[in-house]
Amino acid sequence: MIKIVIDDTAGYCFGVRNAIKQSEAILEEDEYLYSLGHIVHNETEVNRLKTKGLEVIDHEQLKTLKNSKVLIRAHGEPPSTYETAYKNNIVLIDATCPIVKHLQKNISERTALNEETNSQVVIYGKKDHPEVIGLVGHAEGNALMIATSEDIKNINPGKDVHLYAQTTMNPEDFTRIAKEIRAYLTEYDPVNSRQVFEHNTICRQVSNRVEGLKIFASSHDLLLFVSGRQSSNGKFLFSICKEVNPKSYHIENKDDINKNWFENIKSVGISGATSTPTRQLSEVADFLKILFL
Numbered sequence: 001m002i003k004i005v006i007d008d009t010a011g012y013c014f015g016v017r018n019a020i021k022q023s024e025a026i027l028e029e030d031e032y033l034y035s036l037g038h039i040v041h042n043e044t045e046v047n048r049l050k051t052k053g054l055e056v057i058d059h060e061q062l063k064t065l066k067n068s069k070v071l072i073r074a075h076g077e078p079p080s081t082y083e084t085a086y087k088n089n090i091v092l093i094d095a096t097c098p099i100v101k102h103l104q105k106n107i108s109e110r111t112a113l114n115e116e117t118n119s120q121v122v123i124y125g126k127k128d129h130p131e132v133i134g135l136v137g138h139a140e141g142n143a144l145m146i147a148t149s150e151d152i153k154n155i156n157p158g159k160d161v162h163l164y165a166q167t168t169m170n171p172e173d174f175t176r177i178a179k180e181i182r183a184y185l186t187e188y189d190p191v192n193s194r195q196v197f198e199h200n201t202i203c204r205q206v207s208n209r210v211e212g213l214k215i216f217a218s219s220h221d222l223l224l225f226v227s228g229r230q231s232s233n234g235k236f237l238f239s240i241c242k243e244v245n246p247k248s249y250h251i252e253n254k255d256d257i258n259k260n261w262f263e264n265i266k267s268v269g270i271s272g273a274t275s276t277p278t279r280q281l282s283e284v285a286d287f288l289k290i291l292f293l
């Protein structure tokens, strides 16, 4: 018999939970609600909300919409979205996560000081990620976005660097990038190199799970990690599982499960991203029970 255990630290982070709750509350009163982009990087959850009346729109559709209600998801939006909404008489249901809001404000205030402090704002994140697009927008075009070590060459070596991170980046990668930027500035001017100020803005809701997840993943013969393929924190947290337990599998839902994985397996751990509700973890556990118990 296989032992099946759900990670009790898994489930929605408060930012995503709040966005889902707000959308559900509106959909109880109204027949539909527009969401600017997928409310969460989790296809299964988006489909569940679509059946309740959630309609996903993009920024082009927002421009043509008038007199409606539109939800801003936890990732946040650049100021241009608020301007479009104002022009088109759109009521925004702003579910931007408070942590992201705080980061947007910090970046906006910091970039305003660029000139007088001879510094520059650099945001380490994933190219085209909605949160990063929002952050760059709040910098009013005065921040440089970098996604890889390759991009460091675009930094002006004659100015101090204020380095920020997208909230779901890997903390070790952030530290490495900061080190590489320092090396780049020193190489340019070994005597009076400019400084790097690290603002580690990675969300603790993600990074605080790392140690516990390592213990959980390594204490089972096999680990199923449930999350949308596009979820940044999902990719990161899954990589942690894989590191400590090679028999870790990333699945979106029970349909991705392959029975052949379970040969000689005595215990299975089930965990997920901050965008995976515990309901989805239970569904996977129930499916395994039907298969193996």
Ligand code: SF4
Pocket (backbone or CB within 6 Å): 013, 014, 015, 016, 074, 075, 097, 098, 099, 100, 167, 168, 203, 204, 205, 206, 233, 274
């Ligand atoms: S991961 Fe953190 S920053 Fe992102 S939505 Fe959740 S609580 Fe907010």
